[in-house]
Amino acid sequence: MNLTIKGIATAALALLLSYSYSAKQAVALPQKINHPVTIAKSQPLTDTLIVPGERVGPITPTTTKQDLIKLFGASHLVDKTISGAEGIGSFAATELKLSQGRSLLVVWSDNTRTKPLDVRNLGSAWKTREGIGVGISLNELRKKLGNFKLYGLGWDYGGTILLDSSKLSRYQGKLILRVDGAANASEKFPNDYQAVSGDGTFSSSNSHWKPLGIRLTEIIVTLNPSEQ
Missing domain, CATH: 1.20.5 (Single alpha-helices involved in coiled-coils or other helix-helix interfaces)
Known part of the structure; x- marks a missing residue:
């Protein structure tokens, strides 16, 4: 038992x-x-469409720094302070570091990083519906914009396209496009370079642009213009 x-x-x-x-x-x-x-926590970025004044991919006028962390992960973000045009003022900014031409810089209205002024330093993957993206040539721009005017090279606003003189005038105040010549253009073609330099305006059909290897080098998308 x-x-x-x-x-x-x-x-x-x-x-x-x-x-x-x-x-x-x-x-x-x-x-x-x-x-x-x-x-x-973050998802791969597949939406690289620029809608001037509305969004840059998932980044909109109401996006905050915390939203960027949720979207992309903190490891891809670097906070910075940048100078304003002509060195006037300073602005809080956050760099988004992604591969394959998807990187960008968000500039904020203040140090709380809760309202974006604009998005800039866009990589080559970012494009408007018209196919405008960093790296396209002056000839390609003329196909999309028609003949337009732009500021001369060699100063703070050098190469800025005057969109109100183009087919995309509806983007005025929402999109800034800047072009520049090839790295050695001023040395190889000094006469042509000087002919389209300075704070005057020039036609995109000016013959002096042709040898300079002009390409789109900067896109700035304004998201909250009233804050600037």
Whole structure:
């Protein structure tokens, strides 16, 4: 009889230990499954469309720094302070570092980083519906904009396109496009370079642009123009 009771007790203990072990496994298993989910907070960026005045991909006039963290992950963001045009003033900014031409810089209205003034330093992956993106040539721009006027090279506003003189005048105040010549253009073609330099305006059909290798080098998308 004692042997039978002992056997029953041993079996019960074994069952209890087995249940306890299984319970620990049941608790631990979800932790292992959920662990990658807590790390992978950001999603790959697939939307690289520029809609002037409205959005740059998922970045809109109401996007905050915290929204950027949720969208892309804190490891891809670097806070900076940049100078204004002609060195006047300074602005809080956040750089988004992504591969394959998707990087950009968000400039904020103040240090709270809760309202974006504009988005700039856009990589080559970003394009408008018209196909305007960094790197396209002056000839390609003329196909999309028609003949237009732009400021001369060699100063703070050099190469800025006057959109109100183009087919895309509706983007005036919402989009800033700037062009520049090839790195050695001023040395190789000094006469042509000087002929289209300075704070005057020039036609995009001016023959002096042709040898300079003019391309679109900067896009700035204004999101909250009233804040500037």
